[in-house]
Amino acid sequence: MTVLDLDSPDARHLGLVGGKAANLAELRAAGFDVPAGFCVATEAYRRAADAAGLDEVPGRAEDAALAAAARKALLAVPITPDVEAAVAEAYARLGDRVPVAVRSSATAEDLPSASFAGQQDTYLNVVGTEAVLDAVRRCWASLWTDRAVSYRASAGIDGRGVALAVVVQRMVDVRVAGVLFTADPVSGRRTRCVIDASPGLGEAVVSGAVNPDHVVVEGSTIDYQAGDKAVEVRAVPGGGTEQIAAGDRRGERALTDDEVRALVALGRRVEAHYGAPQDIEWAIDTAGAVRLTQSRPITTLHPLPEPTGPGLRAYLCVSLAQGLTRPITPMGIAAFRVIGATGSRLGFGIPADDLGGPSALAVAGGRVFVDVTPALRNAVGRRIVPRLLDVMEVRSAVVLRRLRDEPAFAVRTRSPWSFARRVLRVLVRYRVPLQVGQALVAPAAARRRVGRVGDGLTAALPPAATGLERHDRALALLGRVFPVLPTVAPVAGAGFLALGLARALAGPEIDGRTTHDLLRSLPHNVTTEMDLELWRVAVRLRADDASVTRLRAGSGPLPDLLRNELDRFLRRHGHRAVAEIDIGVPRWRDDPSYVLGVLAGYLRLATTDAGRESTPDAMFARGAAAAEGAVADVVTRVRRRSRPRALVVGWALRRTRELAGLRETHKDHLVRLIAAARTDLVAVGAELAGRGLLAEVDDVFFLDLAEARSALLGSDHRDVVAQRREDHARELRRRHVPRVLLSDGTEPEALAAPAAGDGALVGTPASAGEVTGLARVVLDPADAHLEPGEILVVPSTDPGWTPLFLTAGGLVMEMGGANSHGAVVAREYGIPAVVGVPDATGAITTGQRITVDGAAGSVRLTPE
Numbered sequence: 001m002t003v004l005d006l007d008s009p010d011a012r013h014l015g016l017v018g019g020k021a022a023n024l025a026e027l028r029a030a031g032f033d034v035p036a037g038f039c040v041a042t043e044a045y046r047r048a049a050d051a052a053g054l055d056e057v058p059g060r061a062e063d064a065a066l067a068a069a070a071r072k073a074l075l076a077v078p079i080t081p082d083v084e085a086a087v088a089e090a091y092a093r094l095g096d097r098v099p100v101a102v103r104s105s106a107t108a109e110d111l112p113s114a115s116f117a118g119q120q121d122t123y124l125n126v127v128g129t130e131a132v133l134d135a136v137r138r139c140w141a142s143l144w145t146d147r148a149v150s151y152r153a154s155a156g157i158d159g160r161g162v163a164l165a166v167v168v169q170r171m172v173d174v175r176v177a178g179v180l181f182t183a184d185p186v187s188g189r190r191t192r193c194v195i196d197a198s199p200g201l202g203e204a205v206v207s208g209a210v211n212p213d214h215v216v217v218e219g220s221t222i223d224y225q226a227g228d229k230a231v232e233v234r235a236v237p238g239g240g241t242e243q244i245a246a247g248d249r250r251g252e253r254a255l256t257d258d259e260v261r262a263l264v265a266l267g268r269r270v271e272a273h274y275g276a277p278q279d280i281e282w283a284i285d286t287a288g289a290v291r292l293t294q295s296r297p298i299t300t301l302h303p304l305p306e307p308t309g310p311g312l313r314a315y316l317c318v319s320l321a322q323g324l325t326r327p328i329t330p331m332g333i334a335a336f337r338v339i340g341a342t343g344s345r346l347g348f349g350i351p352a353d354d355l356g357g358p359s360a361l362a363v364a365g366g367r368v369f370v371d372v373t374p375a376l377r378n379a380v381g382r383r384i385v386p387r388l389l390d391v392m393e394v395r396s397a398v399v400l401r402r403l404r405d406e407p408a409f410a411v412r413t414r415s416p417w418s419f420a421r422r423v424l425r426v427l428v429r430y431r432v433p434l435q436v437g438q439a440l441v442a443p444a445a446a447r448r449r450v451g452r453v454g455d456g457l458t459a460a461l462p463p464a465a466t467g468l469e470r471h472d473r474a475l476a477l478l479g480r481v482f483p484v485l486p487t488v489a490p491v492a493g494a495g496f497l498a499l500g501l502a503r504a505l506a507g508p509e510i511d512g513r514t515t516h517d518l519l520r521s522l523p524h525n526v527t528t529e530m531d532l533e534l535w536r537v538a539v540r541l542r543a544d545d546a547s548v549t550r551l552r553a554g555s556g557p558l559p560d561l562l563r564n565e566l567d568r569f570l571r572r573h574g575h576r577a578v579a580e581i582d583i584g585v586p587r588w589r590d591d592p593s594y595v596l597g598v599l600a601g602y603l604r605l606a607t608t609d610a611g612r613e614s615t616p617d618a619m620f621a622r623g624a625a626a627a628e629g630a631v632a633d634v635v636t637r638v639r640r641r642s643r644p645r646a647l648v649v650g651w652a653l654r655r656t657r658e659l660a661g662l663r664e665t666h667k668d669h670l671v672r673l674i675a676a677a678r679t680d681l682v683a684v685g686a687e688l689a690g691r692g693l694l695a696e697v698d699d700v701f702f703l704d705l706a707e708a709r710s711a712l713l714g715s716d717h718r719d720v721v722a723q724r725r726e727d728h729a730r731e732l733r734r735r736h737v738p739r740v741l742l743s744d745g746t747e748p749e750a751l752a753a754p755a756a757g758d759g760a761l762v763g764t765p766a767s768a769g770e771v772t773g774l775a776r777v778v779l780d781p782a783d784a785h786l787e788p789g790e791i792l793v794v795p796s797t798d799p800g801w802t803p804l805f806l807t808a809g810g811l812v813m814e815m816g817g818a819n820s821h822g823a824v825v826a827r828e829y830g831i832p833a834v835v836g837v838p839d840a841t842g843a844i845t846t847g848q849r850i851t852v853d854g855a856a857g858s859v860r861l862t863p864e
Helices: 014-029 042-051 064-076 081-094 129-144 146-154 257-274 330-348 381-390 394-403 417-429 432-441 443-455 467-479 481-509 512-518 526-541 545-553 560-573 593-603 610-614 616-639 643-690 697-702 705-712 718-732 799-806 821-829
Strands: 003-005 037-040 100-106 122-126 164-170 174-181 192-199 213-218 221-225 231-235 241-245 278-285 290-297 314-317 361-364 367-371 740-742 764-767 770-777 791-794 810-813 833-835 849-853 858-861
Touching: 003 081, 014 037, 014 042, 014 100, 014 164, 014 290, 037 081, 042 129, 042 164, 064 129, 081 129, 081 164, 100 129, 122 129, 122 231, 129 146, 129 164, 174 257, 192 257, 213 257, 221 257, 257 278, 257 290, 314 394, 330 361, 330 417, 330 467, 330 481, 330 643, 330 697, 330 705, 381 394, 394 740, 417 432, 432 443, 432 481, 432 643, 443 481, 443 643, 467 481, 467 643, 467 705, 481 512, 481 616, 481 643, 512 616, 512 643, 526 545, 526 560, 526 593, 526 616, 526 643, 526 799, 526 821, 545 560, 545 593, 560 593, 593 799, 616 643, 616 821, 643 697, 643 705, 697 718, 764 810, 764 821, 770 810, 791 799, 791 849, 799 821, 810 821, 810 849, 821 833, 833 849
Parallel strands: 770 791, 791 810, 810 833
Antiparallel strands: 003 037, 037 164, 100 122, 100 164, 174 192, 174 278, 192 213, 213 221, 231 241, 278 290, 314 367, 314 740, 361 367, 764 833, 770 849, 849 858
C-alpha cells in the first residue's frame, strides 16, 4: 500500500507514513479540525531509493558530497506508474485542481526526543497532479539535505533506518496563522502558553521572515505585544506563494482576545491528548474557524520531577552540583536513594525508606534533584544553603537568592530551632567539634585517623558468595557512605576554619589573590597525589620504547613495563572514574583506556632540560614554595602591627596548609565504597546474564536494587532494561540541564539577564593568573585529546577529569564555585581558572584563542 487517506487507520502507523502524517491522522481521528488529505507512504520512498541506487548512502551520510549525490539521484528517478496513479486518484478525491500543501513526513521526526522541525522540505499552494508529483519527489530528496543529515547525527539517529513519506493536505484559506507553544520554550513554565501570529500563511512565522505579534497567556492574563508584521506570505492563484511587503502594522493586532483564548483552549486539548507540552502550528481561516495544521512535542524542555509536596516547589539538581552533566544510571539513582535515606535517618532524624530515599529527593531526566523549598521558607535555611553553595556551585546560589524574593518561597518558619536542632544532631552524633579541635591540636594524628577510616571501609566476600549475598552486601556498603562524611570531613574543615581565623585576624593583609596563593599545592590531597603519581609513571615510561610506541598507537598489547606500572597505579586508584559518583559507570580498573590516554598525553610534554620547568612536579613544587612565601609574607606584615596576632596568624596558616588538603579525602572514601558496591553488583549481573534473565552483565545497572533482587528470584526485566537504555541514550544527548527547576517547569536562571562584560564571558575567579592560548572544548574526557598548554573548557569536572589539568594552560568551567573541585585543583597546579561561566562550552569553540583572567573571573574571546 503506497498511498493512504489520512482518515485510514493505517495512516496512524509511524513506520508507514512517518511522524508528521501519523500525528495528523491521529489528531483527525481524535476529532481535531485538521485539514483533510492523504499520504504517500514510506514504501514509495524506499522503491525510489532502491531505483536511485542509494543502498550505501544512509550509512555514510556524514559525507556531504554523498548526501548531495543522493538528492540528485532522487530528483532524477521516475516515480513508478502505480504510485503515480495512486497519487493522482487520491488528489482527485480532494477536488478539481484543489490547492494543497505537500509536506515531508520522515519516520524520525515529531518524536519525544527530536522534533526535526523544518529539517525536510514543505511546498505550499501546490496545484495540479503533475505539480504534486514533482513536490513529492522534491520532498524525498530533502531527506538528504545537509541540515537534515546534520540534525540526525546530532540526535544520534542512524540514517540507515530512516525513510520519508509525504503528506498532502488541502490548503486552508488563511486569514492569520502562526505557532503556539503550550509551555514557555524559554523559561520552561508549563502554566504559560506562548503564541506568535501574523496575517497570511504560517510560513512567514515559522521561517522567521516576519516580526509577528507575540502573545503570552498565563491563566486569564493576556500579554499582547504587536509586531510590525511587515512581511506577508500569500497563496498565488494557480499555484505557488509570494512574499509581499505589508508595511509597519504594529498598530494592528492579528488576533482578538477571543481568538487567543480559543487557541489556548485548542493547545490545552492537544497537550492533554498527548500527555506532554506541544509545539503547534495553526491557522484561522477567513470564516473564523481555528484549524490545526501540525503538532509535535516540545523536545527542549527538561522533564519535571514527581511532586514532593503541595504548591510550587523548587528543586536543586544535586547531581549537576556534583559535576555530572550526564544522566545517572537507574542503579546509580538507586544508590543515591540509599545514601540519602541513610543521611536523612542517621544525620537528621527524619524517617526515610532505605530503597525509596528521603521524601525531598526527586528524579527527572536521569538527574537527581532535591526539594529545597523547606530551606527557602525557613529564616535560617534560606541564608545558610546559598552560602554553602557559594563555595561549590556559585551560580546555583545566585538562583536560590533570587527565589527568596518570590512570594511562593516567602518565610513560613522564623524560629531557627527546627533547623538548628537537625544540624546540632549531626554535630553531636559524630562529635564534629571534638574532631575539629583534635585536628587543630595534632594534625598528623588526625590525618592518620582519616587514613585508618579508609583502610577499614571494605572487606571482600568469598568468591563463592551467592548473588543474593552480593546484592545485600552492596546495599550495606551504600548504607555506609553517608557516615563517612561527618567522620572524615571535619579534619579538612578544621583547616578552612583556621584559614577563616587567619583572615579575620590579618584583615586586609589576606586578600583574594593572597588566599589563592595560600591554598596552592596543598599537601595530603589525594587527587593531586594521584595526578602526580600518574605523571611519574609517564616519566618512567619514557625510556621504554615499547611502552611509548604502544601509548602513541592507542591500541595493542601492553608491554611488560607499561602493564606493571599501570597495575601498580590501579591498585591504589583503580576505584576512581569520570562521573564516579554513578555506580553504573565503569571504574578505571574495569576499563583503563582513559588512564592510558592520559599517559599518552603526558608523553607529549617537553622532555628537554629547558622544558622541565613546566612539568607538573616542577609546577607543584613552585606552587608549594609560593604558598610558603605567602605565609611568611602575611606573618611579616601582620607582625608590624601586632606580634601576638602575627603568632596566631602564622599558626593558623600552617594548620591550613596541614589540613585543608584533606578536602578531597572524604570524596575518595565515598567513591571507594561505591566502587566496592559496584563490584558486588557486577557479580549479580554476571549471575543474571548466565541464567538468561539479562542480556549483558552491565544490564544490572539499568535496574534498581529492588528489581535486581527480584531478578535474582526469577523475574525477567530485559524489556525494562531495553527501554531504560534507550531513555539513557537520549538523555546523554541533552546539552542543557537546569541548576534549579520549579515544579511548574520554570527554569529561574533562564529568566535572569546575562552579566555584562564588554564582550567577555564572566564567571567566578577560581585561580589567579592570566593566560592566552587555544581553547579545547571537552564534553567527555574519555575522548579528550589535550595538547600541552591548551586551555581546557568544560561543563564541569570531578576527580576523574583532573589528570587533564596537568597539561592544561588554563581552565574554564560552566559549573562550580571558588572552592569546587576544579577550582581547588587548578590553584594547586597554578593554572589560571574561571568557573561558573554560563554556556562556556557553547560560546567557545575548540581552536579559538581566548584569554583567561583567573583573578578577574573573565574570559575574553578572540573573534574567529
